[in-house]
Amino acid sequence: MHYKHLGRTGLQVSRLGLGTMNFGELTDETTSFKIMDEALEVGINYMDTADVYGGPQSPDMEKGYGISEEIIGRWLSQGGRRDQIVLVTKVYQPMGNGPNDRHLSAYHIRKACEDSLRRLQTDRIDLYQMHHVDRRTPWEEIWQAMELLVQQGKVIYIGSSNFAGWDIATAQNIAASRNFLGLVSEQSLYNLTARTVELEVIPALQYYGIGLVPWSPRGKGLLGGVLQKVSEGRRAEPKMQQQIDRHRSQIEDYEALCEKLGERPADVALAWLLHNPAVTAPIVGPRTVEQLTESLRALEISLSDETLRRLDEIWPGPGGEAPKAYAW
Template identity: 70%
Template sequence: MTMNYRHLGRTGLRVSPLILGTMNFGELTDEATAFRIMDEALDAGINHFDTADVYGGPQKPDMEKGYGISEEIIGRWLAKSGKRDRIVLATKVYQPMETGPNDKYLSAYRIRRACEASLERLGTDHIDLYQMHHVDPDTPWAEVWQAMEQLIREGKITYVGSSNFAAWNIVQAQYEAEKRGLLGLASEQSLYNLTQRTIELEMVPALRALGIGLIPWSPVGQGLLTGILAKHDEGRRSSDRLTQQLEKLRPQVEQYEALCREIGAEPQHVALAWLLHNPVVTAAITGPRTLDQLRDNIAALDVTLSEDTLKRLDEIWPGPGGEAPMAYAW
């Protein structure tokens, strides 16, 4: 397996095509396992680690939230490993961390305080990619970019990204950033996989036009694209939501898994390879809970899909019909 690094959008920064997502660290993955996952990911060439201030989950019975645990685990790993300069470290801001009126969203006050708190938990003096976790319609972009610009000047963040934006949010944010002479957005994290292709209408063409890297989250459709039929039919436990989705999409899942068997590739590998085939995609986030899951994700980089297979995947999982407005108007 060769790790072919890609530019993060139009920037000069090179990142691995798989990103180590750490949402499970502290909640579903204990610290010792998380350390081993980070060690092995970096040894395999994965140089982009992604977290958020709210990741981690409750750690004790008397804790209501447990927010910040994932960042703290990464911080302790960085202190132990001494490998801070070998990774591109990304975290996020927006979600409520406490119950006060200014403990959430994207005011300049909130961004500054959240960044300082993340830096402390991570045990570092800078964040390589600071991402807005959602859009804040109540804070003007001039205020958001003023806060980000100040953090950049202070050396506390290097690049700014977004997550869960609409295409028009991306364009608006970029316009306001360029008015201030800033680079603006380097990347956007969006829900994107074979089962969820809505962003092909407007988000994908907007990112391509602006040179902003696409980072898909939920690349295996919350488990639908992992060979779920065999697991489900064997009686393995799955969430009620996933079971409902499977019953709704069972005919397509059956065709998909049959195609994967035909080409001799694991379903989860095909799902990741399909995303990475898109030139707008910089990298896909994978959130392994175990070392075996990490190794399985890395194996996807050895899968190459033929034009015939790509066509058949489109037939099984049709997108919105192309890009707007041609997808729905003459």
């Protein structure tokens, strides 16, 4: 396994992160345990979850919520594993039906952290990510709440997810004024089919020394060899069929290129992200142990300049950083 510093910190994380959103919903607990065991065995130490994962991403009193965290907590309770992983979870999404059961008030951050610690059966969260920006809560309040959690030893690092470039800049400037480390990571939608973050988010991350952790690195399946498996599983759903039809010519060119390279499309998609120096660790969300082990191949793929140019032709980005991408 290869490792990389998370942003400007001294913390080293595996180049692939294990995403656990499927745990409890599409993947049962026994299989989830096997996936985490295998991840640990192959050297993946970045384990990503969220308080809302494991079911519908909204309160469901019949099914419950926090299921993914609870599964991880029971896995950790077996002992000998906690200090081998970088445990990542998130706060923001609704965790109840009350008006203060969501977002980033100091009130909710405190309660959400305590609840996550209980479900995870641990004394600390290594990286606590804000799942979305909350523009109705002042940064002074958010940072005060986060600083307290760090002082108490309940949280080590703070990250963001789905932030705009100007949100990142605002957050960091106010953190600096408080002599606080601020953000060390940003988890964004980023893959060959979704490159908008190249305009302003990635430049902001590089300026402030914040690590980029892409989610949906395979474009929700579009980059996973979808034409060969078009009638299977989620690929057969109407929404996915619409996406396939919309991008069919690009997908055909992409899969033909991957075949020429002798690599699986899913692995080329990951390798493309890993080639970007701004990227710390794409999040893979396997539903089976086999899907996890197959992903490791991406770590060994080296893409030539010619291949990278061809990928840009098939899946063009926004044209570079803003404003040069559109004003020059």
